[in-house]
Amino acid sequence: MPTEPEIAPVVDAAHAAPFGTADDYRAATERIRGAAAAYYEGTDLAMDDATYDALLARVTATEQAQPGWVVAGSPAQVVAAGGGVVGDVEHSTPMLSLANVFDEEELRAWAARLDRVIGRPAAGYTVEPKIDGMAIAARYVDGRLVQVATRGDGRAGEDVTAQARSVAGLPAELTRPVTVEVRGEVFMTDADFAEANELRTAHGGAPFANPRNAAAGTLRAQDRAYLAPLSFLAYAVHDLPGGEGLTHSAAMAAIAELGVSTTGGSAAGMAVCTTVDELVAAIASLGALRDKLGFDIDGVVIKADSPADRDAAGSSSRAPRWAIAYKFPADTRTSKLLGIDVQVGRTGVITPVAVIQAVQVGGVTVTSATLHNFDDLVRRDVRVGDTVFVRRAGEVIPEITGAKLDERPADAVPFAAPEVCPRCGGEIDRSQKRWRCTQGRACGATESLAYFAARDSMDIEGLGDKVIRALVAAGMVTDPADLYTLDLDAVAQLERMGRTSATKLLANIEGSKKQPLSRVLTGLGVRMTGRSMSRRLARHFGSMDALCAATVEQLQEVEAVGPERAATIAAELADLAPVIAKLTERGINMVEPGVTPYAERSTVVEGAHLPLQKPDGSPMTVVVTGSVPGLTRTEGNEAVERLGGKSSGSVSKRTDLVVVGDGAGSKAAKAEELGLRIMPSDRFAALLAADDAGESPALDDF
């Protein structure tokens, strides 16, 4: 690994350098056309988006400086850079691209230009996520979905009606028999993408570089052998009966009423702003949400909300003047694979980790990324020296999705996997996709104790890495249960500890006995479960006994637990049985407060209603903003779930309840603006207390 990593440049479209010769300019237009063709076909990614955008910016700059050089049908002047696959479905009105801005200054310049074009200040704007997928137009006749087409060259696209029929969010039938055209983005969620790539590589196919590529490939796929689920969010509507004169936001709300999923109804929501300052704030808050959406957005789309403003602004041949895309830093980049490290995790799992040349991905400098497992590494055929796609999505660690085989150095050799556990030298269990040291947890006692003590698990203050190492070295603990029988005198003898700290530490350990089951589960680090899965399991089964007694079948009653995960969880729990027994014996709480015991559920569930459940039993979407007395942020969210709700980070029209506490900011204001139900945090705390006391409180009484 070089000591001074070279950071791949990020695009700066506004300051792109024109090409020096007409030949270089023409060569660049050819490269762009080739890349765009592969991109829209969803077959390959010739370069990453940042590189593509930079090249296109240079072509644009060249065309401004040297109008005489401009080639006919230049990719800088046509929709989809001329790479869109043209089909035989003509569009009712052209499907255009969007012009881009990259920072606040450019945004303000765009807004000022818009005001000048329409001859008055724009009446208002909407802010929507720019979903990174493929644009489609969907026609409904008398409420039935009859035709779906891709954007193509903007005038005509390909018929993908058959493939689009199973897309989530694009119903086969509307709630009313309306004839209308809906436009929006077909995309793949992060979770579906991970699954899609597994399926593909298992069938011997090359992995998709990112969900966009996967969505395009899947939507256009003829070979339906390994289909991955697609989703849809609408962002435009045409010919809505009675829709003349409606603002964009109102028209989209009408479409949502008809049963179509819209950007406004997504986790990202749609903000309506009147000033540019509000726009800037709305873009920033969507930017902060980007990692938590569960699907890729590559920016924000700002549109004039008023139809009169749109008409006055009009469109160029390539893009409307009444809308602009505010681009975020790209989340898939290419970089060079410098090496492959082998890491052993807390449960003994052995994983390959990529060491890459530093690159900016999603606004963060990335130097290492996961390669998932050895199986995957072999299937994806990734080698040291390769140019690889690095993707950073959500809050997960960056991953290598694949290598660009056409850029592989001649001397690249396949990776040689380790023969023995690199941490303890023990044997490796290769029976599953994820290899493990046969020593399992014992191989990583220190790590597993740190995980148990962590903030999101048992939250034991004072039990940091150094103390844990000292305890393990002194032979005082080997598993989490040992923590609860520590001897004060012995602990006080440890280096740099002393009696006061030791007393405090033991008190904190003692205090952790009361943590809810969900945190005990998180702390145990059951494979294939994390914090939120642990919460789901705890809420579903209510007690450790019920959970451990659950069959693989019953485990699958829990959301997002499929057969493979269920089997793993069951095996892990069996594996952990001795530690769990030891913990129980030592008085650690093994129930989730407020949950009806699993055994009694089938008889009670019908009538029982949690305070944050809607009449149909589905969870209310609740946003907690500001502080709730006596609760941390995580505990606040846990409380929402315990009361039957679903906690969310952003306020939108879909929010059912906003809990407002001290220090609440813009979210509270937005809730008021939207006329949402608001609950002061002290009353929420009272509701929680009543529920904990088993009083079955009703929300309306608080």
Ligand SMILES: NC(=O)c1ccc[n+]([C@@H]2O[C@H](COP(=O)([O-])OP(=O)(O)OC[C@H]3O[C@@H](n4cnc5c(N)ncnc54)[C@H](O)[C@@H]3O)[C@@H](O)[C@H]2O)c1
């Ligand atoms: N890596 C490559 O080789 C390669 C090749 C071609 C294009 N690209 C990428 O594609 C981009 C340009 O292509 P484009 O013209 O398809 O897209 P664009 O950036 O011009 O944006 C227009 C598209 O945005 C989408 N969109 C998503 N959310 C929307 C919303 N809320 N409202 C309206 N539209 C929304 C629609 O599909 C629409 O067609 C570039 O930024 C480039 O990075 C990359």
Ligand SMILES: [Zn+2]
């Ligand atoms: Zn080991």
